[in-house]
Amino acid sequence: MGNSKTTQHFKKKYQELVEKGETWELLKLMGPTGPRAVVEGKEMIVLASNNYLNLANDPRIKKAAAEAIEKYGFGAGSDWSIAGYTDLQEKLHKKIAEFKGTEAGLAFQTGFAVNSGTIPAVTEKGDVILSEELNHGSIIDGVRLSRADRIVYKHCNPSDLENHLRKIEGKYRNIFIVTDGVFSMEGDIAPMKEIQKLADEYGAVTYVDDAHGEGVLGEGRGIGVHFRIEKRIDFQMGTFSKALGSFGGMLAGDKEVIEYVRNTARTWLLSAAYPPAVTAANIKALEIIMKEPERVKRLWSNREYFKKELDSIGFNTGRSQTPIIPVIVGDTKKVKELAQKLFEEGVFVLPIVFPMVPRGTERIRNQVNADHTKEDLNKALNIYEKTGKKLGII
Ligand SMILES: Cc1ncc(COP(=O)(O)O)c(C=O)c1O
CATH class of the missing domain: 3.90.1150.10 (Aspartate Aminotransferase, domain 1)
Structure with missing residues (x-):
């Protein structure tokens, strides 16, 4: 055990990290x-x-979670796709759509699971993903799991994006442009209006990670509303774990898009539902953010x-x-x-x-x-x- 070759290997690797x-x-x-x-x-x-909006310890959210524990117990007992789906969860999906201004919404186990599960589910061999160079690690992992080709374009640089779009015109079945909305280490904002315009011009699909935009941009509704393009973005990804003060990921878009993801994203299908108390907290957090x-x-x-x-x-x-x-x-x-x-x-x-x-x-x-x-x-x-x-x- 303690002296095995593997342990020695990781002792050395860990020591290297400590030294750096x-x-x-x-x-x-x-x-x-x-x-x-x-x-x-x-x-x-x-x-x-x-916790941008100070909701993590909000008494109304805590009360909603406590009431859900009383009514539903703690554990969900299963995946949402099997026997862990509740009427509460259905309500949350409708609230997500209302919040994002889209036809449909879907809650995910985490924001990481949205990106790492949705991107490989919706892209195929013969497609290409144009990914922003400073995208979050969960997008990078999602892109790596995809069978599509990938191109990295320069940070907040629509002309570099356009150069790539021009070069690949006619070569792929589907083009996906994937970007963070607010970049988590820089605090700058993706030029989403220009990106969406390019996507429309070149027939590309847009996918935005709004983890740090929700509760912050667009009177709290996120980057889509901020740029008044919420109906045009194809995939709006988000999380309850930041400004919403809770836990779990979300995805919003057209009904068929969401239904397709729900039936194909392995992170959604093959992972347990989070507890109903989290669902109730998420509903309450969305209500508060829309009202305040x-x-x-x-x-x-x-x-x-x-x-x-x-x-x-x-x-x-x-x-x-x-x-x-x-x-x-x-x-x-x-x-x-x-x-x-x-x-x-x-x-x-x-x-x-x-x-x-x-x-x-x-x-x-x-x-x-x-x-x-x-x-x-x-x-x-x-x-x-x-x-x-x-x-x-x-
Ligand atoms: C830009 C971005 N996307 C996705 C995530 C993952 O969200 P979650 O914490 O819900 O897994 C994070 C969280 O660190 C993030 O900053």
């Missing part, structure tokens, strides 16, 4: 997440969470303030256009030191290093929350300034 500073330390929250949270026993300002646009307004007001102040202190916030605001340091050791010092002073952030971002662009990814107070943000900014100066970053 590319391992993840797990920090423990000791209660609910929110604009502030108790992390490793200490009250911190949280700037590292996807003021949450989104508060998020943007905090985002504008925090980004402006970080810029004026002298940090490099890259191409951020959303509540994801990176502080780009460009050095693994230094970014880890910065994150550690911020943590010691009460700001919960994490260093993002290779392979999450290319070497030389190591960063801290800040994500503001609709319910951060000015006091929270100012405290974090003061600590950033003091620490950034001490480490020679600004």
